[in-house]
Amino acid sequence: MSTPTMDDAAKVFTDPTAYADDARLHAALTHLRANTPVAWVDNPPYRPFWAITKHADIMAIERDNNLWLSEPRPLLVTAEADDFGKQQLEAGMGLRTLIHMDDPHHRKVRAIGADWFRPKAMRDLKVNVDALAKRYVDKMRDIGPECDFVTDIAVNFPLYVIMSLLGLPEEDFPRMHQLTQEMFGGDDEEYNKRGQSPEEQLTILLDFFNYFAQLTASRRENPTDDLASAIANGRIDGEPLSEVDTASYYVIVASAGHDTTKDAISGGLLALIENPGELERLRKDPALMGTAVEEMIRWTTPVKEFMRTAAEDTEVRGVPIAEGESVYLAYVSGNRDEEVFDEPFRFDVSRDPNKHVAFGYGVHFCLGAALARMEMNSLFSELIPRLESIELAGEPELAATTFVGGLKHLPIRYSLR
Ligand code: HEM
Numbered sequence: 001m002s003t004p005t006m007d008d009a010a011k012v013f014t015d016p017t018a019y020a021d022d023a024r025l026h027a028a029l030t031h032l033r034a035n036t037p038v039a040w041v042d043n044p045p046y047r048p049f050w051a052i053t054k055h056a057d058i059m060a061i062e063r064d065n066n067l068w069l070s071e072p073r074p075l076l077v078t079a080e081a082d083d084f085g086k087q088q089l090e091a092g093m094g095l096r097t098l099i100h101m102d103d104p105h106h107r108k109v110r111a112i113g114a115d116w117f118r119p120k121a122m123r124d125l126k127v128n129v130d131a132l133a134k135r136y137v138d139k140m141r142d143i144g145p146e147c148d149f150v151t152d153i154a155v156n157f158p159l160y161v162i163m164s165l166l167g168l169p170e171e172d173f174p175r176m177h178q179l180t181q182e183m184f185g186g187d188d189e190e191y192n193k194r195g196q197s198p199e200e201q202l203t204i205l206l207d208f209f210n211y212f213a214q215l216t217a218s219r220r221e222n223p224t225d226d227l228a229s230a231i232a233n234g235r236i237d238g239e240p241l242s243e244v245d246t247a248s249y250y251v252i253v254a255s256a257g258h259d260t261t262k263d264a265i266s267g268g269l270l271a272l273i274e275n276p277g278e279l280e281r282l283r284k285d286p287a288l289m290g291t292a293v294e295e296m297i298r299w300t301t302p303v304k305e306f307m308r309t310a311a312e313d314t315e316v317r318g319v320p321i322a323e324g325e326s327v328y329l330a331y332v333s334g335n336r337d338e339e340v341f342d343e344p345f346r347f348d349v350s351r352d353p354n355k356h357v358a359f360g361y362g363v364h365f366c367l368g369a370a371l372a373r374m375e376m377n378s379l380f381s382e383l384i385p386r387l388e389s390i391e392l393a394g395e396p397e398l399a400a401t402t403f404v405g406g407l408k409h410l411p412i413r414y415s416l417r
Contacts (some may be wrong), residue, residue: 003040003287004040005040006039006040006041006042006043007035007039007040008030008032008034008043008049009027009028009029009031009036009039009073010026010032010036010039010040010041010171011041011043012024012025012028012029013041013051013076013305013328013330013380013402014043014076014399014402015402016400016402017400018272018401019304019398019399019401019402020188020300020397020398020399020407021398021402022168022398024181024335025332026345027369028051029280029330029332029336030334032051032053032171032330033053033054033333033336033337033338034334035315036053036318037052037053037054037057038051038052038057038321039053039315040048040207041307041328044079045078045079045080046076046077046078046079047073047079047082048167048325048327049076049307049325049326049327049328050316050319050321050325050327050328051118051325051327051328051330052316052327052328052329052330053330053333053334053337054317054333054334054337054339055334055335055337055339055340055357056065056337056339056340056363057131057173057316057317058329058330058331058334058357058361059067059334059357059361060316060318061306061308061329062325062357062360062361062362062364063252063328063362064101064400065102065362065363065364066311067167067310067311068308068309068310068311068313068327069102069104069308069309069310069311070100070101070102070307070308070309070364071100071101071102071309071396072086072101072308072309073309074099074306074307074308075099075305075306075307075328075403076206076305076307076403079284081198081201084199084202085198088202089244092243092244092248093205093206093209093244093250094244094245095205095248096203096216096245096320097248097249097251097252098249098252098364098367099247099252099364101128103245103363105236106364107363108237108284109234109236109241109245109249110184110363110367112230112231112234112236112241112249113227113231113249113253113367114236114367115169115230115232116165116227116230117121117367117368117369117370117371118370119268120153120369122370122371122374125161125165125371126374126375126378128164129161129374129375129378130378130382132145132157132160132161132378132414133157133378133379133383134382135159135377136153136156136379137379137382137383137416139152140152140153140383140414140416141152141386141416141417142193144414144415145371145413145414146393146412146413146414146417147411147412147414148409148410148411148412149269149412150262150407150408150409150410151409151410153265154262154265154266154269154407154410155258155262156178156381157262157265157375158175158257158258158261158262158265158372158375159176159177159258160173160263160369161257161258161371161375162253162257162258162371163176165226165227165257165371166226166227166228166250166253166254167225167226167227168215168228169230172211173199174322175211176211177253177258178189179204179207179211179255180255180258180259181259182194182204182279182326183204183205183208183251183255185287187208188399188400188401188408189400190257190408191379191399192401193271193319195281198344202403204267205251205315206249208245210250212236212246212247212251213243213247213372215250216231216232216243216246217229217234217394219231219232219233220232220233221326228250231246231249231253232246234246234249253342253367253368256366256367256368256387256404257371259302259404259405260302260303260368260372260404261302261368261371262406263300263302263404263405263406263407264296264297264300264302264372264376264406265375265376265379266298266406266407267296267299267300267302267406268292268293268296268299268300268376268380268412269406269410269412270335270396270407270410271295271296271299271300272390273346273390273391273392273412274347275347278292278343278347278348278349279384279390281349281350282349282380282384283385283387285361286384286385288349288350288378288382289381290377291349291350291351291352291354291366292349292350292380293373293376293377293380294347294351294354294356294373294374295347295348295351295354297356297359297372297373297376298335298341298351298354298356298358299335299342300345300358300360300406301331301332301335301356302358302404302405303331303358303360303403303404304330304331304332304401304402304403304404304405305328305330305402306329306331306360306364307327307329307404308326308327308329309324309325309327310322310323310324310325310326310327311323329357329360329385330359331357331360334356334357335356340355341354346381350375356379359372359415383416385417386416386417387415387416387417388414388415388416388417389413389414390412390414390415391412391413391414392410392411392412392413393411393412395411396410397409399412
């Protein structure tokens with residue numbers, strides 16, 4: 001087969017700075033959806049892949065999890081980091097989370113934590129999350145009339161929720177937060193304090209593993225009523241989870257559970273500030289909160305991508321894809337697909353239907369989606385009725401990342417009851 005030509009616009013996927021520049025990013029994605037919806041990307045130091053930018057194609061690929069596997073390339077990393085990660089796994093020290101796994105193992109591992117995220121668990125948790133939302137909005141009032149909404153509020157609220165669900169002691173929350181930022185924000189200078197090489201990145205993983213090894217030991221000895229105990233004592237076919245699977249479970253929950261939600265909360269507030277008419281509609285009609293939260297999640301799309309690899313020769317939109325080749329699911333693009341969303345670049349708190357792919361789709365559909373929705377619902381239901389005025393007090397700043405990201409800073413001036 002001859003090598004496909006590369007559409008230059010597809011270079012955005014391997015360029016973290018593109019994600020810190022909404023206009024540039026969306027110009028490229030809009031062009032790709034219209035002209036090269038299955039785009040070949042060959043841009044070292046990454047191995048080549050096909051970028052999928054249409055909503056329908058992303059859904060179809062995620063739906064067919066026998067043809068499209070998460071192994072061996074679940075997300076975009078450089079070839080060097082990829083090889084290093086695999087060596088580490090072979091040595092028993094790598095990361096193999098739910099997003100790395102395929103069925104049947106994936107289904108069994110997912111089931112271990114799943115009860116903690118079901119509607120009943122969410123209902124039990126709601127009182128505490130509402131109380132916490134009030135605590136953070138009170139804090140916002142107390143530190144007013146200005147704050148950095150990201151670092152003062154949006155980071156800490158979901159961090160607190162997920163760490164409490166896991167059952168970790170409050171004094172460890174800042175450490176977990178730092179580790180998560182280092183792991184997910186590696187492309188951004190502000191977050192990446194340890195360096196970019198695979199060896200330097202491994203030190204972050206080792207810190208996570210050491211912390212969680214102690215936690216596993218203590219929960220096996222003294223089980224408590226929390227998610228950490230469920231993971232530590234989880235069994236598959238009668239056997240305890242392997243050390244790698246146990247530690248990886250904590251890592252995915254601890255990390256996926258808060259930076260994502262922080263990005264949706266802070267980007268959601270910015271969208272309301274930039275669209276005062278929508279803020280007013282929501283203030284007047286709190287029944288719109290459910291659709292408003294969904295729109296904030298579509299609008300911000302905190303998780304930029306996951307990948308799948310073809311188990312056999314196939315095609316997408318008529319483009320042949322060979323067994324072993326990988327596809328990049330461009331969620332940010334799918335969520336602005338003009339064939340699915342009316343006026344996709346309009347922020348509309350009453351958008352319905354809103355079949356966004358920000359939580360993915362199919363067997364890997366975000367385990368924490370109901371939790372993220374509830375947290376956002378609680379926070380904005382507390383904040384909006386108390387908000388007398390709000391405006392920007394400086395430039396909002398987006399993180400440079402190719403994976404999970406959103407606002408790093410959102411300086412605001414406000415008055416709160
Ligand atoms: C707005 C916030 C969030 C967004 C946008 C988000 C997005 C995503 C996406 C796109 C996936 C991959 C889905 C796929 O491959 O089809 C995912 C998976 C996952 N998310 Fe979330 N997430 C959010 C919040 C959370 C929270 C609060 C948790 C809590 C623990 C969480 C835990 C997970 C886990 C464990 C997986 C792996 C599921 C699997 O592979 O079976 N996420 N999330």
